Amino acid sequence: MSTSSLSTRQKAFRLALAGVIPLLLVVLFLWAGGWLAPQRLSADKLVTVLQQSGGKHAGFRRNHAKGLCVIGDFVSNGNASSLSKAEVFAQGQIPVIGRFAIAGGNPHAPDYAVPVRSMALSFQQGNGEQWRTGMNAMPFFPVASVEAFYALQTATLPDPATGKPDAKKLQAFVAAHPEIKAFFGWAKQYVPSSSWASDRYNSLNAFELIDRDGHQQLVRWSMVPHTDYAPLSNADKQDSDFLQHDLTQRLAQAPLEWDLIITLAQPGDASNDASKAWPADRKTINAGTLILKQAEAQQQGACNDINYDPLILPAGIAASDDPILNARSSAYAKSYNARTREQAQQAGEAP
Structure with missing residues (x-):
C-alpha cells in the first residue's frame, strides 16, 4: 500500500470520526432527556x-x-x-x-x-x-426511587369525576412500594x-x-x-x-x-x-x-x-x-x- 493511499485513508477516517463524535453526543443527549425511550x-x-x-x-x-x-x-x-x-x-x-x-x-x-x-x-x-x-x-x-415518586404523583392525581384521588390507585401504589408506609406513619403523628x-x-x-x-x-x-x-x-x-x-x-x-x-x-x-x-x-x-x-x-x-x-x-x-x-x-x-x-x-x- 502506497504512502499516499494510507494518508488518504487516514484523512477519511479522521473526517468520519469527526462526524461520529458529535452524532454520539447528540444520541447521549437525547437518551438523557428520555427522547429515545418513551417508556423511560x-x-x-x-x-x-x-x-x-x-x-x-x-x-x-x-x-x-x-x-x-x-x-x-x-x-x-x-x-x-x-x-x-x-x-x-x-x-x-x-x-x-x-x-x-x-x-x-x-x-x-x-x-x-x-x-x-x-x-x-x-x-x-x-x-x-x-x-x-x-x-x-x-x-x-416518601419513596426510594424516581420512578416510585412519579408513580406516587400519578396515583394521587384527583379523579375528574370526584375531584379526589382514587383510593384503589393509592392502595395499589402502597402495595407496590411498601417503603412509603414509614412516611405515612410519620405523617399521621406529625403536627406542623x-x-x-x-x-x-x-x-x-x-x-x-x-x-x-x-x-x-x-x-x-x-x-x-x-x-x-x-x-x-x-x-x-x-x-x-x-x-x-x-x-x-x-x-x-x-x-x-x-x-x-x-x-x-x-x-x-x-x-x-x-x-x-x-x-x-x-x-x-x-x-x-x-x-x-x-x-x-x-x-x-x-x-x-x-x-x-x-x-x-x-x-x-x-x-x-x-x-x-x-x-x-x-x-x-x-x-x-x-x-x-x-x-x-x-x-x-x-x-
Whole structure:
C-alpha cells in the first residue's frame, strides 16, 4: 500500500470520526432527556405530572411554587473543615440567598393546607463557587426511587369525576412500594409548626464531603432552628399567608438562626435511598450558624432567578450515588427554564 493511499485513508477516517463524535453526543443527549425511550422517565414527565397536580401557573416554580426570599449569612466555626476542603466550611462568614416555601405547584394555596415545607439556600463562596441545597421539613423521602415518586404523583392525581384521588390507585401504589408506609406513619403523628422559623430542614439525600487529601465521608445535613417549636393553631388558619406574615414580622424584629448539623454515615448506611433514615446514634458535627436578616417577596426578590439545583456544589462536596439527585437536578432545570421564559413574556406584555 502506497504512502499516499494510507494518508488518504487516514484523512477519511479522521473526517468520519469527526462526524461520529458529535452524532454520539447528540444520541447521549437525547437518551438523557428520555427522547429515545418513551417508556423511560424524563424531566418532562416529572414536570408534567407536577403541573397536573398543582395546576399550571405561568411564571412560578412547578413545585414549591409558593414561597418567600430571605437574605443573610452563614458563619462557619471551622468544625467541618477537616472533612471538606470547601471554602464554606473554613472558619469565617459568607453571604447566603435563600427561599422558604411550601410543597406543591399552586402559588395561591393556603399555608395551613400544606404540611411539607422547604428551605433552599445558595452559599456564595469568596472563590466564586456556590453551594446550593434544597432541604425539606421531614425526616426522610416518601419513596426510594424516581420512578416510585412519579408513580406516587400519578396515583394521587384527583379523579375528574370526584375531584379526589382514587383510593384503589393509592392502595395499589402502597402495595407496590411498601417503603412509603414509614412516611405515612410519620405523617399521621406529625403536627406542623406555626412558623418556618421553628422548622428543622433536612437534606434527605446523602452527599460526600471530600478533604484536601481526597478522603470521602458520606453525610447528610440539617438546619436545626434556634427558635422554639409551637404547633399550628386555629388562629394561624385564619390567614392563608400566615407563614409569610410571621417570618416577615420576626425578621423585622431580629435575625433568625439555624445551626448546620452534619450527620456522618457509618458503613452500611444507605447512600442511594433517601427513604431510609440513618440510626439516631450517628456522630454529628455543628458546622456553623445560618443567620437570616431580611425577607423579600419572591417574584421581585433576590431568590427569584436562582435555580436551587442540589448538584451545584463547590469543590469539597460531591453528590452520592442517589439517583433522585440527578432527577431533581433535571426537573429543576426544566422548571427554571419554563418559568423564567414565562416571566420574560409577562414582562414584555406589561404596559
